[in-house]
Amino acid sequence: MNADFDLKNILLIIAGITSLILGSLILLRNKKGRINIWFSSVVLSTAFWTFSMLFYRLSVLNTIIWARILYLSAALIPIFFLYFTFVFPQDEHRLKTWQKYLLPIPLIFVALLSLWPDMLIHKINMMPGKESTIIFNQTLHIFYGLYICVYFIWAYINLIRKYLASSGVLKIQIKFILAGTLISTLIGVTTNLIMPLLGNFSLNWLGQIAIMTLVIFTTYAIFKHHLMNIKIIATELFSAILIIILFVKFLLSESLQQFILNGIIMAAFLGFSYLLIKSVLKEVKTREEMEELAKELKEANVRLKKLDEAKSEFITIASHQLRSPITAIKGYSSMMLEGSFGRVPIRAKKMLKRVLQSTNRLMFLIDDFLNLSQIERGKMQYNFEKTDLKEMVSEIVDEFKTIAAREKKDIEVSLKIAETEDFIAMVDSNKIQQVFNNLIDNAIKYTEKGFVKINLYADDENGRIFFEVLDSGIGMGKETEALIFQKFTRAGENIFQVHTEGLGLGLYVSKEIIKAHNGKIYAKSDGPGKGSTFFVELPRGDVNPPNTSPEHDYQKHDKRIEEFIKKI
Ligand code: ADP
Numbered sequence: 339m340n341a342d343f344d345l346k347n348i349l350l351i352i353a354g355i356t357s358l359i360l361g362s363l364i365l366l367r368n369k370k371g372r373i374n375i376w377f378s379s380v381v382l383s384t385a386f387w388t389f390s391m392l393f394y395r396l397s398v399l400n401t402i403i404w405a406r407i408l409y410l411s412a413a414l415i416p417i418f419f420l421y422f423t424f425v426f427p428q429d430e431h432r433l434k435t436w437q438k439y440l441l442p443i444p445l446i447f448v449a450l451l452s453l454w455p456d457m458l459i460h461k462i463n464m465m466p467g468k469e470s471t472i473i474f475n476q477t478l479h480i481f482y483g484l485y486i487c488v489y490f491i492w493a494y495i496n497l498i499r500k501y502l503a504s505s506g507v508l509k510i511q512i513k514f515i516l517a518g519t520l521i522s523t524l525i526g527v528t529t530n531l532i533m534p535l536l537g538n539f540s541l542n543w544l545g546q547i548a549i550m551t552l553v554i555f556t557t558y559a560i561f562k563h564h565l566m567n568i569k570i571i572a573t574e575l576f577s578a579i580l581i582i583i584l585f586v587k588f589l590l591s592e593s594l595q596q597f598i599l600n601g602i603i604m605a606a607f608l609g610f611s612y613l614l615i616k617s618v619l620k621e622v623k624t625r626e627e628m629e630e631l632a633k634e635l636k637e638a639n640v641r642l643k644k645l646d647e648a649k650s651e652f653i654t655i656a657s658h659q660l661r662s663p664i665t666a667i668k669g670y671s672s673m674m675l676e677g678s679f680g681r682v683p684i685r686a687k688k689m690l691k692r693v694l695q696s697t698n699r700l701m702f703l704i705d706d707f708l709n710l711s712q713i714e715r716g717k718m719q720y721n722f723e724k725t726d727l728k729e730m731v732s733e734i735v736d737e738f739k740t741i742a743a744r745e746k747k748d749i750e751v752s753l754k755i756a757e758t759e760d761f762i763a764m765v766d767s768n769k770i771q772q773v774f775n776n777l778i779d780n781a782i783k784y785t786e787k788g789f790v791k792i793n794l795y796a797d798d799e800n801g802r803i804f805f806e807v808l809d810s811g812i813g814m815g816k817e818t819e820a821l822i823f824q825k826f827t828r829a830g831e832n833i834f835q836v837h838t839e840g841l842g843l844g845l846y847v848s849k850e851i852i853k854a855h856n857g858k859i860y861a862k863s864d865g866p867g868k869g870s871t872f873f874v875e876l877p878r879g880d881v882n883p884p885n886t887s888p889e890h891d892y893q894k895h896d897k898r899i900e901e902f903i904k905k906i
Contacts, residue, residue: 346395346543347392347395347396349543349547350388350389350391350392350395350543350546350547351392353388353546353547353549353550354385354388354389354392354546355385355579355582356550356553356575356579357381357382357384357385357388357549357550357553358382358385359574359575359578359579360381360553360575361378361379361380361381361382361384361385362378362382363570363574363575364377364378364381365378365382367570372425373422373425373426373427376418376421376422376424376425376426377422377426379414379418379421379422380415380418380419380422380552381553383411383414383415383418384415384546384549384552384553386411386414387408387411387412387414387415387546387549388546388549390404390407390408390410390411391408391542391543391546393407394407394408395543398464401462401464401470402459402461402462405459405462405472406452406453406458406459407452407453409452409458409459409482410448410449410452410453412486412530413445413448413449413452413482413485413486414445415549416485416486416489416490416493417441417442417445417489419489419490419493419519420441420489420490420492420493420496421433421437421441422493423493423494423496423497423500424437424496426497426500426512426515427500427504427508427511427512444485444489445485447485448481448482448485451478451481451482452482457475457478458474458475458478458479458482459472459473459474460473460474460475461473470539471537471539472534472539476535479534479535480535483527483531483532483535486527486531487527490523490527493519494516494519494520497512497515497516497519498516500512501513501516514555515555517555518552518554518555519552519555521548521552521555522548522549522550522552523552525544525545525548526545526546526548526549527545529541529542529544529545529548530542530544530545570615570618570619570622573614573615573618574615577607577611577614577615580607580611581604581607581608581611584600584603584604584607585604587600587604588600588601588604628902632899632902635895635899636896636899639895639896639899646714647715650710650711650714650715651711651715653707653708653710653711654708654711654712654715656707657704657707657708657711658708660700660704661701661704664697664700664701664704665701667693667697668694668697668698668701671690671693671694671697672694674690675687675690675691675694703841703843705772706841706843706844706847707843709772709843709847709850709851710825710843710846710847713847713850718850718851718854720766720769720854721766721768722764722765722766723764723765723766723767724762724763724764725762725763725764725765725767725770726761726762727761727762727763727765727770727794727803727805727876728755728760728761728794730767730770730771730774731753731755731761731774731792731794731805732753732755734771734774734775734778735751735753735778735792738751738778738779738782738790739751741782742782742790747782747785747786747787748786748787748788749782749785749787749788749789749790750788750789750790751778751782751789751790751792752789752790752791752792753791753792753793753794754791754792754793754794755793755794755795756793756794756795756796759795759796759798760796761794761796761803762878763803763876763877763878764878764879765855765876766851766855769851769854770851770855770876772847772848772851773848773851773852773859773874774805774874776844776845776847776848777805777807777848777872777874778790778792778807779844780807780844780845780872781807781808781809781811781870781872782809784809784811784812784870785809785810785811785812785869786811786812787810788809788810788811788869789808789809789810790807790808790809790810791806791807791808791809792805792806792807792808793805793806793808794806796878801877801878801879802875802876802877802878803875803876803877803878804873804874804875804876805873805874805875805876806871806872806873806874807871807872808869808870808871809869809870809871810869811869811870812866812867812870813863813864813865813866813867813868813869813870814861814863814865814866814870815863815865815866816865818863819860819861819862819863822842822845822861823845823846823848823849823859823860823861824842824846825842825843825846826841826842826843826846827842827845827846828841828842845859852874852876855876855877856877857874857875857876857877858873858874858875859872859873859874859875860872860873861873
């Protein structure tokens with residue numbers, strides 16, 4: 339054996355061992371996954387083919403037997419590869435009955451042809467110092483080659499079809515597999531099928547080496563797709579190869595000193611590999627758990643969405659049903675108060691006033707609910723019309739002055755309107771009135787004594803109108819300022835004592851209304867007990883209100899989960 343000869347055998351050994359370890363690891367990682375099963379079958383049959391070639395080259399007596407095994411092992415690769423292309427990349431495709439039972443029939447024929455004495459292979463011509471040649475039946479060899487080519491071409495048609503139908507990462511992966519396998523099969527078929535057919539055996543060892551590109555490319559492609567936990571496999575493979583090398587070095591130690599040194603290096607590397615694999619395993623497991631969790635979260639979100647829709651629908655129906663009896667109570671009690679049904683005694687009048695007040699509050703609440711469900715379902719209708727906000731604000735403030743006086747609160751309600759500006763704006767006057775009402779009502783509600791000041795002014799340059807409500811009430815902390823605009827949020831330490839009623843909906847509804855007007859609403863306070871100021875900023879001109887519902891929590895979560903899944 340010359341040095342050149344040795345090098346080829348060493349290359350074959352490396353290729354064989356790599357395929358053997360890789361194939362086994364992929365299978366061990368997921369024994370039930372069809373992609374793993376078929377891909378490891380391809381890789382293991384490659385290892386089988388490579389070792390058969392090695393033994394064929396090394397054997398002296400049983401060369402013809404190894405030649406037959408060599409042909410048999412090569413015949414396994416295309417069928418496994420074909421099966422792999424059926425299930426890759428989705429692992430959803432179950433093999434059909436004909437694929438399962440009919441496809442192996444040609445293989446059985448080819449296997450029999452290869453193994454049977456004097457069928458495909460007649461004899462071996464050994465030539466010292468040169469590659470030995472195989473004498474075979476030309477017709478059967480063509481039949482053998484046809485089987486290999488047809489199955490490979492079929493597999494490529496599958497891959498190309500999947501390539502064309504796929505997109506994104508999947509497309510890149512299939513491209514890698516296509517590129518890797520095409521290079522190796524072209525080389526393999528040329529050196530191990532066509533050239534021997536023409537009597538040239540000089541490169542028949544190259545096919546096994548070339549097939550390594552198939553293994554490497556495919557592994558890389560699958561790695562990118564997180565399909566077979568290749569990260570673990572790669573770590574294990576890398577460690578295993580290094581340990582084998584270190585072990586061989588250890589055995590080949592020439593002195594005691596070297597023996598001890600190599601032993602220590604090997605032991606240290608063993609420990610290191612153990613830790614490395616353990617940490618990679620842990621990382622992959624965590625990733626899988628997170629994926630699982632994200633999936634569950636997504637499902638929960640879908641249920642939440644349905645529940646939310648049902649809730650909104652329920653609120654709409656319930657509110658409509660509640661509205662009619664309350665309108666009746668409100669209407670009749672106010673008629674009674676006006677004396678439409680005869681004289682009402684003073685004490686009864688007092689009670690009737692309370693009834694009227696409570697029904698008014700209830701009506702506000704129901705309106706808030708209705709607004710909320712309309713907002714959430716994206717069904718809030720806006721009628722924009724030219725409105726004089728100056729007139730509107732004056733009327734509202736007058737009304738609140740009476741209410742504050744009636745509630746016998748020690749509050750001075752005052753209004754300041756900048757004189758020169760004009761306050762005509764395109765707004766939905768009912769809705770804007772609702773917002774202003776809400777802000778002034780809150781200021782009175784949350785102020786025991788002092789003042790409630792309302793300011794209205796405009797910035798002509800930017801075409802914006804400003805509405806402010808300042809109070810000397812309970813105020814709020816910095817963290818509360820942002821919270822109060824969320825739905826069902828009532829903030830502040832003793833809010834439930836200050837004002838027992840209230841759902842925490844008013845500001846949320848106001849925010850949505852102002853948003854639809856392309857405006858801004860926000861609050862500022864110097865701290866608890868130091869009063870608050872609420873600001874509204876409205877544009878003068880036309881606005882196109884969005885017809886969509888505001889983003890729900892579950893929609894935000896959905897997006898975040900999607901992004902998270904992409905990252906892991
Ligand atoms: P509600 O008044 O029904 O609780 P809102 O949405 O109108 O609901 O207000 C939400 C919360 O904002 C209130 O519960 C309160 O904590 C806070 N808040 C609103 N206006 C004021 C104000 N003028 N001063 C202090 N806190 C306020």
